[in-house]
Amino acid sequence: MSAYQTFTSSRGTEPDAAALLANLRALDATVGVQHVPGPSYVLKKATAWTAPQMAAAQTVIDTAPASTPQLSAQAAVDSLPIFERAIILALIDQLNVIRAALPVPLGAITPAQAISAIRAKAGAL
Amino acid sequence: MELPTVPVDTDDSGGPVPDGTVHNNAWLQDVISKIMAGVNKRLPASTVTGTQNNYAPTGFSTTAGDCTLPWNGAADATFTGFTPGINGQCVLWKNETSSKVAYFNDNDSGSLSGWKFSNIAKSGKTPIAPGGAGLFQYDTTSGTGVWRLCFHEQGAWITPTYAGTDWTASAGTWTVDSGDVIANRYKLSGRTLHFEIAVATTSVSSTPSDLKKLLFGFTSAGVANGNVFLADAGGTQVAGTMSTLTSGTTLQFEKLSGSWSTATNTTAVSAQGFLDVT
Numbered sequence: 001m002s003a004y005q006t007f008t009s010s011r012g013t014e015p016d017a018a019a020l021l022a023n024l025r026a027l028d029a030t031v032g033v034q035h036v037p038g039p040s041y042v043l044k045k046a047t048a049w050t051a052p053q054m055a056a057a058q059t060v061i062d063t064a065p066a067s068t069p070q071l072s073a074q075a076a077v078d079s080l081p082i083f084e085r086a087i088i089l090a091l092i093d094q095l096n097v098i099r100a101a102l103p104v105p106l107g108a109i110t111p112a113q114a115i116s117a118i119r120a121k122a123g124a125l
Numbered sequence: 126m127e128l129p130t131v132p133v134d135t136d137d138s139g140g141p142v143p144d145g146t147v148h149n150n151a152w153l154q155d156v157i158s159k160i161m162a163g164v165n166k167r168l169p170a171s172t173v174t175g176t177q178n179n180y181a182p183t184g185f186s187t188t189a190g191d192c193t194l195p196w197n198g199a200a201d202a203t204f205t206g207f208t209p210g211i212n213g214q215c216v217l218w219k220n221e222t223s224s225k226v227a228y229f230n231d232n233d234s235g236s237l238s239g240w241k242f243s244n245i246a247k248s249g250k251t252p253i254a255p256g257g258a259g260l261f262q263y264d265t266t267s268g269t270g271v272w273r274l275c276f277h278e279q280g281a282w283i284t285p286t287y288a289g290t291d292w293t294a295s296a297g298t299w300t301v302d303s304g305d306v307i308a309n310r311y312k313l314s315g316r317t318l319h320f321e322i323a324v325a326t327t328s329v330s331s332t333p334s335d336l337k338k339l340l341f342g343f344t345s346a347g348v349a350n351g352n353v354f355l356a357d358a359g360g361t362q363v364a365g366t367m368s369t370l371t372s373g374t375t376l377q378f379e380k381l382s383g384s385w386s387t388a389t390n391t392t393a394v395s396a397q398g399f400l401d402v403t
Contacts, residue, residue: 002390004304021359021391032326032359032390034307044304044326044390075361081382 005049007041007058013066018075020064027056073122077115088114166192170221174200178235180207191215196227196253203228203250206236209270210263216272219258220280227253229274243271245315248344248403252313256280277315284310291339292324293375294385297331299392307395311341318343318402322376325393329358332384335377336394343402345369351398353378359391367396372403 014037024031030046041061049057065071080088092114099106168184171194182194185208194216196202204227210216220227228250229242242261244251253259257280261272285291287309292301307323322338329336348371355365357380366379378394385392 002302002304017356018359018361025359030389034305034325034393042304042326044302046389072361079360079363083382 001048002044002046003048004042004044005054005057007043007054007061008039009041009058009061010039011062015061015064016067016071016075018078019071020061023060023064024057027053027060031057070123070125073125074119077119077122080115085115088118166190168192168194170195170197172196172198174198174202174225176235177202177204178206178233179237179240180204182207185216187211187214189214191217193217193219195219195221197221198225198227201226201228203230204242205230205233206240206242207272209239210272212263212265212270214263215275216261216263217258218253218261220253220255222255224255226255226283229253229259232271239270241271243273245274245277246313246318246343246402249313249342251277252279252283253277254279254281254283277313279312279314282310282312282319282321284308285341292327293337294329294331294333295335295337295377296333297329297387299333299336300328300330302327313343313402316346316402317399319399320376321397323393323395325356326390327388327392327394328390329385329388329392332387334384335379336385336392337375337377340369340374340376340402343374345371345373346401346403347371349398349400351396353394353396355380355395356391356393358386358388360386362393365394367398369400 017033017035021031021033024033024043028045028047032044034042034044043057089111092109092111096108099108166184166189168182168189171182173180173196185192185194187210191214196218202225218227218229229244229252230250231244231247232241242251243264251259251274257278258276259274259278260276262275264271264273287303287306289301289303292299301324305324305327307325308321309324311318311320313319318341320341349369351367353365353367354362355378356362363381365381368377368379369375376396378396
């Protein structure tokens with residue numbers, strides 16, 4: 001039986017949705033969040049809420065990083081659609097051909113490294 | 126009704142009757158009162174609830190003229206028909222409750238021929254919610270008389286009672302618990318169905334192409350498309366699409382590409398729109 005619990009936070013910023021969910025699911029892998037901009041958060045999970053769980057969830061809500069363009073961009077990078085990943089990785093493939101043909105060849109950039117670099121760049125802009 | 130004091134000629138004295146005489150105003154007042162008694166008449170408020178077949182409103186008859194029928198039930202009511210009128214006779218049904226709904230079924234076999242409704246939208250029940258009204262006119266031009274709905278304003282939006290079976294998926298299951306429903310309401314105006322649907326913390330058991338929601342008991346008149354916001358398995362909120370097929374009875378929610386992910390309490394859908402229903 002699912003259990004819902006309403007939380008109120010006095011934080012002055014909106015939390016980054018992805019970070020908030022990730023941090024909450026670190027407490028309980030079945031947690032979901034209902035939230036629209038404002039102080040109220042409704043959390044749902046598979047089992048009844050205990051007092052320690054509620055206290056921990058309240059802390060997560062109050063301290064989750066604020067939403068920023070950089071974090072939002074990183075979340076978008078994490079869920080890139082296939083066609084955008086294809087564009088990026090096709091370019092990386094061509095870049096790897098050039099790197100391999102250099103007088104002193106350079107190692108190939110893996111897809112994971114390429115996406116990670118884009119993610120880091122988004123967070124640093 | 127206050128009468129103007131205008132000089133009139135009697136038909137037997139050959140001269141004008143002075144303004145304000147008993148002969149002048151009292152007689153006209155009596156005539157007009159008799160006329161007004163049969164026009165714009167407000168019937169006693171109906172308080173019936175539940176299913177009402179062959180409903181006979183108190184005070185209504187073919188000689189009642191055009192009239193207003195207020196309804197003030199303590200619970201919802203569903204009407205399948207009511208006392209036949211005369212051709213052209215109008216009855217304005219008004220919902221005067223604060224929270225209950227009167228539903229009117231189109232051509233329902235629960236009532237006798239000649240008592241039935243012919244609604245504007247026929248695929249579902251036509252609701253009149255608090256603040257709403259429907260103008261029915263009795264029509265015998267096709268032989269058997271029907272109460273034809275000529276004007277309909279639902280009034281307040283309606284949030285149906287939660288039913289988990291309203292929410293399905295093209296494969297596997299879409300579990301939407303009652304606490305997941307942030308908004309699930311509609312308003313019918315004639316044949317245009319307006320709706321608002323918002324759910325969060327829902328679960329998806331498989332990787333379906335579509336998540337589906339029943340269309341509040343109505344049937345789509347044609348293909349309709351619109352935009353939704355969605356979060357697939359806790360992902361970033363992005364745009365998606367919703368659609369209905371001709372004669373469809375569900376709204377289908379789709380991602381712009383790919384299927385929905387399996388999820389436990391992390392899938393959200395938010396949609397507002399309107400469509401033509403039969």
